[in-house]
Amino acid sequence: MSTEVLLDGDRLRRRLVDDGPYAALDVVAVTGSTNSDLSEAAAKGGADRTVLIAEEQSAGRGRLQRRWVSPRGSGLFVSVLLRPGVPPSAVSWMPLIAGVALAETVERTTSVPAGLKWPNDLLLGSGDDWFKGAGILSEAVAGSDGIALVLGMGVNIRQQRDELPAGAGGLPATSLAAEGAEVDREEFAVALLESLAEVEGRWREADGDVVPTGLLDRYRRLCRTLGQRVRVELGDHDLRGVAEDVDSGGRLVVRADDGRTSEVSAGDVVHIRPS
Numbered sequence: 001m002s003t004e005v006l007l008d009g010d011r012l013r014r015r016l017v018d019d020g021p022y023a024a025l026d027v028v029a030v031t032g033s034t035n036s037d038l039s040e041a042a043a044k045g046g047a048d049r050t051v052l053i054a055e056e057q058s059a060g061r062g063r064l065q066r067r068w069v070s071p072r073g074s075g076l077f078v079s080v081l082l083r084p085g086v087p088p089s090a091v092s093w094m095p096l097i098a099g100v101a102l103a104e105t106v107e108r109t110t111s112v113p114a115g116l117k118w119p120n121d122l123l124l125g126s127g128d129d130w131f132k133g134a135g136i137l138s139e140a141v142a143g144s145d146g147i148a149l150v151l152g153m154g155v156n157i158r159q160q161r162d163e164l165p166a167g168a169g170g171l172p173a174t175s176l177a178a179e180g181a182e183v184d185r186e187e188f189a190v191a192l193l194e195s196l197a198e199v200e201g202r203w204r205e206a207d208g209d210v211v212p213t214g215l216l217d218r219y220r221r222l223c224r225t226l227g228q229r230v231r232v233e234l235g236d237h238d239l240r241g242v243a244e245d246v247d248s249g250g251r252l253v254v255r256a257d258d259g260r261t262s263e264v265s266a267g268d269v270v271h272i273r274p275s
């Protein structure tokens with residue numbers, strides 16, 4: 001990869017803190033995990049809408065403690081500390097609405113088709129040729145100021161496909177560059193964080209209700225899992241069937257091969273390609 005200009009923290013603060021919706025923003029050269037750093041900050045009373053971006057993570061992680069590869073200058077590795085004050089029952093929607101912000105940002109700023117694999121993997125590509133371009137991890141943290149959420153997003157921007165490992169469920173990995181997009185990382189960071197502030201603000205104002213805000217419909221439009229034949233890995237067994245809907249609780253509604261309908265709140269989903 002060619003030499004990359006590092007992100008300018010002062011300029012990002014002017015755009016997103018001084019003239020934007022965030023309370024604080026820092027850019028660091030390297031850290032273990034931006035989510036771990038902000039989880040520590042949250043437990044100590046860190047401010048709502050605090051942003052941490054790392055040029056490189058040595059211990060980045062995704063769902064189920066999977067390792068997320070995040071070499072220096074190759075992508076956007078960002079976490080946000082949020083104190084939305086929504087009911088506990090609504091917290092599971094945080095990574096899904098973050099997926100909406102991410103996919104819509106890709107659609108708006110690049111020519112790359114974007115979608116989501118339930119619950120929150122960013123898919124890039126078209127037709128049946130979808131590849132994983134980003135992951136999202138949301139974690140709840142208890143502290144002196146109540147429950148906070150730490151939302152992490154790792155977006156592959158500059159890597160080529162042969163530089164990336166396979167994603168969860170064997171899903172091939174990709175990046176915006178591998179899909180033909182030339183992306184200015186600063187502009188993408190600003191666009192993504194502004195989009196996140198918009199969707200999270202709507203969700204917060206509606207007390208976590210995704211229906212009147214239109215966020216459920218926006219998610220359904222982007223969810224490439226819907227209509228697909230899937231295998232849902234539930235630990236002790238697999239559920240096979242067709243993904244029919246995402247309900248207001250964020251659950252994937254699957255009609256199994258025996259005709260029964262199940263609502264899945266957690267599990268690894270594999271899209272089964274036609275043979």
